[in-house]
Amino acid sequence: MRPDSLYTMSRYVDLRSDTVTQPTQQMRDAMASAQVGDDGYGEDPTVDALETRFAAMTGKEAALFVPSGVMANQIAVRVLTQPGDVIVAGRSQHIVSFEMGASARNSSVQFALVDDTNGALALSEVLDIIDAEVDHQPHVAMVSVENTHMPSGGTPWDLNELRALAGAIGERPLHLDGARLFNASVATGVSVKDYADTATTVMACLSKGLCAPVGSLFAGSSELVQRARTERKRLGGAMRQAGFLAAAGLVALETMVDRLSEDHRRARQLADLFAGAFPEAGYDPSSCHTNIVAFNHPQARQIVEELSALGVHGGTVAPRRVRFVTHVGVTDDDVQYVAEVLEKFRPVSR
Numbered sequence: 001m002r003p004d005s006l007y008t009m010s011r012y013v014d015l016r017s018d019t020v021t022q023p024t025q026q027m028r029d030a031m032a033s034a035q036v037g038d039d040g041y042g043e044d045p046t047v048d049a050l051e052t053r054f055a056a057m058t059g060k061e062a063a064l065f066v067p068s069g070v071m072a073n074q075i076a077v078r079v080l081t082q083p084g085d086v087i088v089a090g091r092s093q094h095i096v097s098f099e100m101g102a103s104a105r106n107s108s109v110q111f112a113l114v115d116d117t118n119g120a121l122a123l124s125e126v127l128d129i130i131d132a133e134v135d136h137q138p139h140v141a142m143v144s145v146e147n148t149h150m151p152s153g154g155t156p157w158d159l160n161e162l163r164a165l166a167g168a169i170g171e172r173p174l175h176l177d178g179a180r181l182f183n184a185s186v187a188t189g190v191s192v193k194d195y196a197d198t199a200t201t202v203m204a205c206l207s208k209g210l211c212a213p214v215g216s217l218f219a220g221s222s223e224l225v226q227r228a229r230t231e232r233k234r235l236g237g238a239m240r241q242a243g244f245l246a247a248a249g250l251v252a253l254e255t256m257v258d259r260l261s262e263d264h265r266r267a268r269q270l271a272d273l274f275a276g277a278f279p280e281a282g283y284d285p286s287s288c289h290t291n292i293v294a295f296n297h298p299q300a301r302q303i304v305e306e307l308s309a310l311g312v313h314g315g316t317v318a319p320r321r322v323r324f325v326t327h328v329g330v331t332d333d334d335v336q337y338v339a340e341v342l343e344k345f346r347p348v349s350r
């Protein structure tokens with residue numbers, strides 16, 4: 001039994017997602033004084049500056065500021081596929097499982113799914129699906145990867161493996177969902193540009209660990225980004241004085257990348273704590289390289305519910321898979337509190 005005192009604590013350690021982050025004071029100041037214009041006319045200098053910056057960081061010819069990561073992925077699908085095409089992707093990737101069927105709805109494409117339990121795609125499975133075109137199976141228009149790969153626990157791609165995949169699929173487009181690309185880069189030391197070099201199109205989110213209030217970036221060749229601009233408009237994502245948001249995005253890129261290593265350090269501490277508290281889960285804490293702790297447990301939802309009652313808020317990303325995410329709002333003191341909670345915690349048997 002847990003002590004009653006724990007139930008009455010008003011502590012709130014928010015490990016649900018890095019999307020709960022708040023804009024920093026520097027972002028708020030930059031937003032207040034941002035120079036803006038109508039981006040529909042291409043007249044917003046702050047949006048231009050952000051797009052130019054991301055294009056340079058990724059080594060791509062051009063970039064586009066979009067309202068969300070989902071829209072960036074959906075634009076990639078719109079510019080790289082035709083109705084009836086196949087996208088090869090990992091079974092648990094965001095573009096497959098967490099976008100409400102958007103690729104089917106928006107672009108009339110279907111997925112061919114491969115194993116991504118550990119984050120990377122099984123190369124032989126990818127190549128078999130492409131090879132099946134010879135056997136009268138649908139055209140594979142693109143391959144999609146996620147870096148870091150959220151459901152496996154924020155796993156960063158090994159650059160050589162990603163290069164091997166990109167090389168093996170040849171001219172076929174590769175889309176890189178880099179919602180947490182900066183986490184991957186900080187964890188591995190691989191530059192954002194080296195990761196992006198493997199891909200035809202790349203997106204990154206500003207509104208997760210980087211703390212900007214809104215927005216993602218999409219980059220690729222000038223021709224693809226010009227088409228992406230049209231698709232953004234079609235999807236209702238063209239914005240007007242969006243420089244107010246882009247200003248926060250620029251501060252995010254300038255000031256919030258290096259500190260992600262702190263989130264990674266705390267996540268690793270939490271990984272050790274959760275592995276110790278739930279040995280039956282068989283979770284290997286050394287698999288936690290960035291800011292996400294995720295593991296399977298038969299009582300996943302119950303654990304999340306009961307820990308929430310104790311002020312430790314996480315979530316589930318699949319029926320028996322729990323997830324806890326660190327971000328700038330999670331302190332060393334919070335980790336210590338989680339340690340104290342987990343020391344006494346046992347799920348109530350039901």
Ligand SMILES: Cc1ncc(COP(=O)(O)O)c(C=O)c1O
Pocket residue numbers: 067068069070071073094095146148150177179180205207216
């Ligand atoms: C891997 C991945 N891709 C895309 C997205 C979508 O980003 P947004 O919430 O900005 O639409 C997320 C969001 O959590 C994500 O984790």
